[in-house]
Amino acid sequence: MSLILAIETSCDETAAAVIEDGHRIRSNVVASQIELHRPYGGVFPEIASRQHVFDIVPVVEAALAEAGVSWEQLAALAVTRGPGLAGSLLVGVNAAKAIAWSRGLPILAMNHLEGHLYSNWLDEGGKIAAAAITRPSPAELDAAGQAFPLLVLIVSGGHSELVLMRGHGRYARLGATLDDAAGEAFDKVARLLGLSYPGGPAVQRAAEGGNPAAFDFPRALTHYAIQPEHRFNFSFSGLKTAVLRQVRELGGDPAVLPIADLAASFQAAVVDVLVRKTADAAQAYGVSRICVCGGVAANQALRQAVTERLPVPASIPPFFLCTDNAAMIGAAAHYRLLSDGPSALDFDVEPNLALQFDL
Numbered sequence: 135m136s137l138i139l140a141i142e143t144s145c146d147e148t149a150a151a152v153i154e155d156g157h158r159i160r161s162n163v164v165a166s167q168i169e170l171h172r173p174y175g176g177v178f179p180e181i182a183s184r185q186h187v188f189d190i191v192p193v194v195e196a197a198l199a200e201a202g203v204s205w206e207q208l209a210a211l212a213v214t215r216g217p218g219l220a221g222s223l224l225v226g227v228n229a230a231k232a233i234a235w236s237r238g239l240p241i242l243a244m245n246h247l248e249g250h251l252y253s254n255w256l257d258e259g260g261k262i263a264a265a266a267i268t269r270p271s272p273a274e275l276d277a278a279g280q281a282f283p284l285l286v287l288i289v290s291g292g293h294s295e296l297v298l299m300r301g302h303g304r305y306a307r308l309g310a311t312l313d314d315a316a317g318e319a320f321d322k323v324a325r326l327l328g329l330s331y332p333g334g335p336a337v338q339r340a341a342e343g344g345n346p347a348a349f350d351f352p353r354a355l356t357h358y359a360i361q362p363e364h365r366f367n368f369s370f371s372g373l374k375t376a377v378l379r380q381v382r383e384l385g386g387d388p389a390v391l392p393i394a395d396l397a398a399s400f401q402a403a404v405v406d407v408l409v410r411k412t413a414d415a416a417q418a419y420g421v422s423r424i425c426v427c428g429g430v431a432a433n434q435a436l437r438q439a440v441t442e443r444l445p446v447p448a449s450i451p452p453f454f455l456c457t458d459n460a461a462m463i464g465a466a467a468h469y470r471l472l473s474d475g476p477s478a479l480d481f482d483v484e485p486n487l488a489l490q491f492d493l
């Protein structure tokens with residue numbers, strides 16, 4: 135049995151988790167800062183890093199206590215080194231280095247995006263966490279030696295990427311966003327509709343009961359004549375501008391705007407683009423399985439479209455593993471430890487870190 139303690143502080147969640155053998159969640163503690171940032175309408179970086187300093191020790195202690203695991207039982211420690219906010223990443227990385235050095239534990243410097251991807255490998259005490267959509271999970275396929283190649287759609291606050299995964303840690307980028315990420319579009323549109331932070335869940339709530347066909351918002355880079363190099367790329371900034379223009383045309387007063395219809399039509403446009411491109415990529419690369427992950431994967435409309443509109447079985451983690459957590463970092467670290475071994479202690483935070491593409 136291999137137990138990894140993982141730490142994640144890349145944005146506004148202080149998180150620690152203990153993961154067994156890359157799959158099983160022994161504990162998963164997340165201290166959210168949402169209420170602290172709400173008055174500012176977004177994450178206030180200095181407040182985020184200061185709160186991480188307050189929370190990191192109790193969160194790590196709680197993760198160990200909940201798992202019923204002592205320091206001596208750990209095989210390694212994992213921590214997110216990027217991408218994310220520099221000041222936030224520093225708190226987790228320095229805490230992890232101090233623990234690794236003082237306890238003599240191997241350390242793994244992890245990529246947050248790779249963590250999101252591996253959220254599809256997690257289960258909880260034998261119950262498959264990625265069961266939200268279709269079984270078997272990647273963990274089970276993995277055990278049967280048939281997991282790869284997989285198509286992965288990562289949709290978070292900072293990234294929208296289509297990735298072909300040919301093996302553990304082996305990625306090829308098929309496409310990415312040319313401007314705003316999907317989550318960023320949700321957050322910006324929420325603001326211009328007068329909805330509260332965080333924007334994604336607020337737009338989803340506002341869209342309930344709205345007509346997704348009320349406004350015909352643009353689906354960028356999906357037309358037939360698209361240049362081949364943009365076939366799997368995304369662009370959401372034009373969509374955001376289209377919503378802004380529509381809001382102005384309607385007079386701009388949030389009290390009289392058809393918020394539900396605007397939110398539902400915007401959400402439908404994002405989901406439509408994500409699902410169409412994912413379906414096209416699955417066909418183009420002949421994959422037999424798709425994994426969807428990242429904060430936007432918590433969106434109910436996307437979850438439903440993933441079950442109904444993709445050509446091959448897709449897994450999507452349960453709601454609590456879509457947004458930032460440390461369990462996913464522990465799962466990714468398990469495979470990284472097996473393939474590359476531990477990191478040297480002198481690594482630094484990397485706010486703009488990308489996935490390592492080798493194909």
Ligand code: KG4
Pocket residue numbers: 145289290291292293316317318320321332333334335338428429430431432433434456457458
């Ligand atoms: O993965 P995540 O927690 O943090 C990053 O790594 O960025 O993703 C956060 C993003 C935010 O933009 C948030 O608005 C979006 O995920 N999000 C959602 C939903 N829940 C979170 N977007 C749409 N619908 C949701 N239910």
Ligand code: ZN
Pocket residue numbers: 246250290291428429457458
């Ligand atoms: Zn994230």
